[in-house]
Amino acid sequence: MLRRLYEFGYLFKEYFILAFFVVLSIALLTLNDTPQIRMIRSITVMSAGVLQDVFGAIPNYFDLRGENQVLRELNLSLADEVSRLREARLENLRLRQLLSLKERAQFAYVAANVIGKNLQLLRNTVTLDVGEADGVVAMMPVVTDNGLVGKVVATSGHYAVAQLLFNEDIRVSAKIERSRVDGIIRWEGGNRLLLTNVAKTLDVQAGDVVITSEYSSMFPPGIRVGVVFSAHPLEGSLFQIVEVAPGVDFPHLEEAFVLMAVPDSARIALERRFRE
Amino acid sequence: MRQTTVDALLTLFVLVVQTTLLRYMALGGLTPDLALLWIVYLAIRRGQIPATVAGFCAGVALDLLSGDDGMLGLGALAKTVGGFIAGYFYSENKVLQTLSSYRFILTLLLVATVHNLIYFTIFLQGSEVSWWGAVFFYGIPSALYTAALGLIPMFAFARRALS
Numbered sequence: 024m025l026r027r028l029y030e031f032g033y034l035f036k037e038y039f040i041l042a043f044f045v046v047l048s049i050a051l052l053t054l055n056d057t058p059q060i061r062m063i064r065s066i067t068v069m070s071a072g073v074l075q076d077v078f079g080a081i082p083n084y085f086d087l088r089g090e091n092q093v094l095r096e097l098n099l100s101l102a103d104e105v106s107r108l109r110e111a112r113l114e115n116l117r118l119r120q121l122l123s124l125k126e127r128a129q130f131a132y133v134a135a136n137v138i139g140k141n142l143q144l145l146r147n148t149v150t151l152d153v154g155e156a157d158g159v160v161a162m163m164p165v166v167t168d169n170g171l172v173g174k175v176v177a178t179s180g181h182y183a184v185a186q187l188l189f190n191e192d193i194r195v196s197a198k199i200e201r202s203r204v205d206g207i208i209r210w211e212g213g214n215r216l217l218l219t220n221v222a223k224t225l226d227v228q229a230g231d232v233v234i235t236s237e238y239s240s241m242f243p244p245g246i247r248v249g250v251v252f253s254a255h256p257l258e259g260s261l262f263q264i265v266e267v268a269p270g271v272d273f274p275h276l277e278e279a280f281v282l283m284a285v286p287d288s289a290r291i292a293l294e295r296r297f298r299e
Numbered sequence: 300m301r302q303t304t305v306d307a308l309l310t311l312f313v314l315v316v317q318t319t320l321l322r323y324m325a326l327g328g329l330t331p332d333l334a335l336l337w338i339v340y341l342a343i344r345r346g347q348i349p350a351t352v353a354g355f356c357a358g359v360a361l362d363l364l365s366g367d368d369g370m371l372g373l374g375a376l377a378k379t380v381g382g383f384i385a386g387y388f389y390s391e392n393k394v395l396q397t398l399s400s401y402r403f404i405l406t407l408l409l410v411a412t413v414h415n416l417i418y419f420t421i422f423l424q425g426s427e428v429s430w431w432g433a434v435f436f437y438g439i440p441s442a443l444y445t446a447a448l449g450l451i452p453m454f455a456f457a458r459r460a461l462s
Contacts, residue, residue, distance in 0.1 A: 051372030
């Protein structure tokens, strides 16, 4: 009997092995957020980070000259803008004091190099060379001078993985800077983002700047997301389709900053309690 | 045993290349799936079981590197099935013929397409992203890019077969 069972198993061993690994994969899919899996993920991110750090040293010499020129010009215009903004800030402070308004929180930044990119099938993530040792934890926003990049989703001692805005899981509460129209940023593939839940009657125009809104429990308000590319009414609906060109050039992202801001847990808990 | 160790080390090497250097080959936000190419090669060279096991291991490793997106096991599932399907094209006496001919590319294209279909079917559950759109704009181009990368080993083996 045992011999027959063994022979049967041996005859169909490929199918048994397939079934075993398929069941194991499905089990992993259902047991995603256990502490053990988080630990394994952290070790994997750390190991891959070390390797990506080594290979990330391969520089791209071809674009350096052009980039240098662009940076010089940008530096000049930014220096001019900074002096004007300094004046505006002083004026803003004076006016806020007059109105007794609460000062917005200031966050520290941690500079990071992008040492790895995972552009596999809509799971767009980048690996950064900063981690828990630098104070970086999951859910912190990642930005560049051009705007919002995404959020940190996994960390190890010296490395972090960040989910990009070009990721179908990301949702960002955002608004049009000019007309203060609110919506939700999401990505449905392609090179543009969508600002959804915007009624047809609201004022949105191509060229409008989109920033994160105060309604976001994940990202601080005022971070630039991108610029409205087009806005047109959605047939048979009360809403309009607003396409947003992201400010960040994701395919060429090399440096980023992690904003040392964690979501306000008290606010999230209160909102969750209210929903329930 | 020695062969298994060599295969395991080469799988690790492929994963390192996939996660470090392949970003330089990104076209329109898509990169070829080098791990899948290796799994198909392994299936044709060694058979169904090594390819299935390698598919699972490579898939888990890449899933772990994708961060906490609740999809650990998805890549493993897709690559396990990919390795298993590729194993059907294993023929002990025709390894070099298969690797050096268009059959290798067709196998790779078939496996990459099935892999991507499984992947998107699960990944997009509960999502508002169109399944057809994802398959059309990401799944098929990505499979074609992976198959195009397969031309390099195919030509290398064709050269070896000629000599």
